[in-house]
Amino acid sequence: MSKAVIAKDLNIYYGSFLAVEGVNIDIKPKTVTALIGPSGCGKSTFLRSINRMHEVIPGARVEGSLTLDGKELYGAGVDPVGVRRQIGMVFQRPNPFPTMSIYENVIAGQKLNNKRAGKKVTDELVERSLRGANLWNEVKDRLDKPGSGLSGGQQQRLCIARAIAVQPDVLLMDEPCSALDPISTLAIEDLINELKTDYTIVIVTHNMQQAARVSDFTGFFNIEGTGKPGHLVEIDETKTIFSQPKQKATEDYVSGRFG
């Protein structure tokens, strides 16, 4: 169920502005890939292009090739909605649906798409997803309460449960811990470690310790200056990136001597 994502010479545009240039990346199944780099270098843009979420912004488009297990994601006739059903996403700020209960939030993917299943099947799915997100024990007695009543860390885990409830092949995480305290962050990092047995995970983070802790591979994005496109400087096994990177820029960034 987890699949490989391969980008070849991927250019990402907002209108005529080239935001990210020439990304070549090979993300293997059942691995955690962390994307690090300074703000505005295009790592989130690249992440959002993987499940075609960046198209939500008017004028955004890509050139080049991006494949999921060999299938072109930007090919003619590919429905972005179909792509997003296979590639789930967790956002920077927890965003549970305020009109839905915890239970409904978990099955939002099914509910919003009018997939009906029996009560028993749905109950099992909710429990499995919440257990998968390490949230079951905390919320099992108040599943009918609104999701927005949970703490920030719990809300984020609820969003992860919601994302894995649709059983995607790939899970994208856009700075999932940046709004959370250290304890909730630890809970999510543990969760990422467990999830990688089933999913391909790509995580954008500003926290290099986090990248070092959770990821198998790390990609470093950089930008030459304002107005210039961001690009992938190098990608390698995490321990290589943090100990002996090939590029000077990477070494400067991971050792904190950036800029």
Next chain:
Amino acid sequence: MTIETDPNRTRTDAELAEEALVPMPLVRGELPRWAPWAILVASLVVVGVILGVTSGFSIPLTLVLGAVLFAVATFVISRVVEGGRKATDRLVTIVVTVAFLLALVPLVSVLVTVIQNGVARFDGAFFSNSMRGVVGEGGGGYHAIIGTLIITALAAVISIPVGILTAIYLVEYGARSRLARAITFFVDVMTGIPSIVAGLFAFAFFALFLGPGIRFGFGGAVALSILMIPVVVRSTEEMLKIVPNELREAAFALGTPKWRTILKVVIPTSIAGIASGVTLAIARVIGETAPLLIIAGLTTGVNLNPFSGRMTTLPVFAYNSYAAPGVPREPFIDRAWTSALVLILLVLVLNLLARLVAKLFAPKTR
């Protein structure tokens, strides 16, 4: 040679810096809590007595001059006791409160007058009798109440779907396209058109198809929708805009098509605001007189069919009873007041409904 020291000369930067370094005292004089009330009563008494002695006592003048004296006295006393900052605070508080009370005066006055005059005919007969065959006393506004409800309901049936769908187009699909900007512009213009123009439009429009002199309830509903649609569009648009984009993205990321996202995430999140906006739009048009006078006309009997025959509404009934009373005048004037009272009550009920709806639909947090 003398050195002149001007007390008002601008202080030098060095002196200002020195002043800033002096720590502010933590303890300062403070007026007791009852002081403002005491000053208020004293000001009113002083002004009242002075007026009584000189030009004769009058309540409005006492209130106005008393408020001025109260503001000045509070400012001076507070400045002496508490210092400049608190004095300014108290002065601004008084100004704001007076402005609020001033705004309340016409509202309360209208309400009290309408209730006083309208309660005389606020009886069973008013709600069960029409004006058919009534020349003097008796009769009622039953036909007008029915007319108001039918025409307003029809207007709502036309305006709410058109208005909400327009707003959805503007916010969710149009974005910043030229068409969307043009629609926004014309909606803004339409909110400002005089209501008589809407009536004339409906009249001219239906006269083209159904012949001159056409008058019927549905025409009135069309005229009212022209006034109502822009209000619905604007309020719905504002409500849709405040739905966080993160929720739309969350739904998209779950593989939800756009239309389902709008239907199941965006609308439910903003339904409370939309509902109260719609109710306020209804309240806005329910009291329209001019357009209905033209296109819905006037009749003394009950007409339940909006597609044929004239139809009276409460505002038109009130206007006509007052403008063209029979002999004797009093029963007509009384009925006009009662119509106004019923209209106010209808709007009141609508507003309460809006609050209830907003409360029921609002996203819950616990």
